[in-house]
Amino acid sequence: MKHLLSIDDLSTDEVQQLFETAADMHDVQRRDVKKLPALRGRTVVNMFFEDSTRTRSSFEIAGKWLSADVINISGKGSSTSKGESLRDTVLTVCAMGVDGLVIRHPASGAAHQVSQWVDAAVVNAGDGTHEHPTQALLDAYTLQRHLGSLDGRHVAIIGDLTHSRVFRSNVQCLTKLGARVTVVAPPTLMPSGIATWSAAAGFETSYDLDEVLRGAGVHGRPDAVMMLRVQRERMSGAFFPSAREYTVGYGLTRDRLALLDPEVPICHPGPMNRGLEIAADAADAAQSVVLEQVSSGLAVRMAVLYHLLAGDLQGQQGDVA
């Protein structure tokens, strides 16, 4: 693998290899001295054209624990808004001698376009409403730790699907690993053409969260639920009438929490809107894996950087852990 732009770039075997490496990296996190020499002499640039604290920090720490030189560049309010083309911006950065470019951009497809212009390995850290592959990998990695294999397991994804890159990457990643997926949203928050898409990709759709949680759908009761962030501003686009109505219809409320078996993991990519898409009781429940997702994210991103950038160094480094 040369870049990580989309979950579609990965075979099932490659996903599992990444998870094996991530498990090793996870062990490293528990050591007193967390630094590995794997990417010594390599330069990783985090180019974030959109606000992000957690994803950027996660990539930054992942790079540093692998001994890469990590530089953060914020694209927002810089050259791009002055009219410099995206191509000129990234070529300028890459001319400084960059091995890995981690890019977050508000426009769908940006990482894909960038990968065609530069020699560096490109990691898509979220492109518009398209994909966020490392989020999907860390979600699946987290769930696999709880459920064992995802093969045949039922995962429900609930929330603003239209605007969610997390959903788009997750539905690919989970189905690749054999999970059965149901996505739940009001019709206005379902991406256009989802009927043909879901039929082709083999996942289910529903407008009724209670039915899905009770197991009334074809896949039965969920083995895991994944809540997506809903932006309050969506009301202005007439996507739903009010935050209250959204919560009543699609929030993981205290009542709905009671419908879940206590071992069913609850995921959320963060940041959470407590009280909107997820009640505090659910966010803080023993079965919530929200904080574990963060530490898994670090391990998975270390694995991704390692696989992309340590390739030709592998012989020298031997076993990473």
Place this chain on the structure above:
Amino acid sequence: MALVITGASLLGEDTTDLYVDDAGMLVDAAPPGAETLDADGLVALPGLVDLHTHLREPGREDAETILTGSRAAALGGYTAVLAMANTAPVTDTAEAATRVWELGREAGLVHVQPVGAVTRGLAGEELAELGLMHRSRAGVTVFSDDGKCVHDARVMRRALEYVKAFGGVVSQHAQDPTLAGSSACCHEGELSGRLGLPGWPGIAEEVIVARDVMLARHTGSRVHVAHVSTAGSVEVVRWAKAQAKRDGHWDVTAEVTPHHLLLTTDLLAGYDPTFKVNPPLRPQEDVDAVRAALADGTIDAVATDHAPHARHDKEHAFVDAAFGMLGLETALAVVRTVMEDLTWADIARVMSVNPARIAGLHGQGRPLAPGSPAHVVLVDPDARVTVDRDSSASLSRNNPWHGCELTSKVVHTVHAGRVTVRDGVLA
């Protein structure tokens, strides 16, 4: 310079010689001292007329100028182009229109007919000086805010009413901004859902087309639907044409671009901004519908929407990149390639006769017979040409046809008796 065009097949039928006098008119005998233009085996059509061209001058002379756009037009077999008003400054005054017209005359390769803005600054609020533009030397008759939709129904109504005084026509870029906003850039459907690109649903075009034909009927005026892209719009136009024909006091005409006749939305899967255009490329069922509509006369004309852009304006992220693609040099070959059932007379109708009639260009789109101005294109009907974007006369390279193999090739173009293109190169 008098001219004899030898051996051409008129509209693909009878083979004859065409005679052009010193004044650039077709005549019935060879004038003395005439130069010969060999057209043996070529098809002669009246010079093509493009209802929809962006020449970028004034304002973006790095992307195209009236001269370079005229060259591209001549190479494409055109003898007249309508230059859209969305320049900087906007063509919304008599002075601005006259300037474009003059620059076209100076270039001297095709007739450059300015399109006037419908509203001042294309802002959609106040009418531009429609009457003064019409009275100017440029004689503007086609008005359009192209690139933007005249979305306010009251403004559109007034524009349609006002242009009746001088036989004008409003060419509408049909895009309801509440259904397809400025970021909308991918046909709304499964692909836009998967790619996470802002959807541009067909309905955003269709509701405006439906509204506008009713406004045209109500006002007894003429509306022209620019770049029809959906099956739904075709249905509305088909219905409206039947109504207008019955009523007799109003009219609706429509155009389709070469790219909407051939290219489909799945080309956006790689996020290549070369394929970003407004309205967006549509699925095959829409492509089939606009082809059928062009064949049966529901769509009157092929118009290029030639939209050159500087390279850096296409090297942004897809949603941030400029809309538009080149078209002048390839339009005839695309139509010939795609519309296999059209005769050469049909192609002349949709690429010359009808657009000249819609635009009120009386010297263009005329029969190739004595008494007509000598606007002629001579086409090798069976040539196979692979498009190379780097061989274009346009200043820009946003060419979606690069690498495509197309049928037919413009060999010579004659504008007002002057050979502008000879053997496929500028004369």
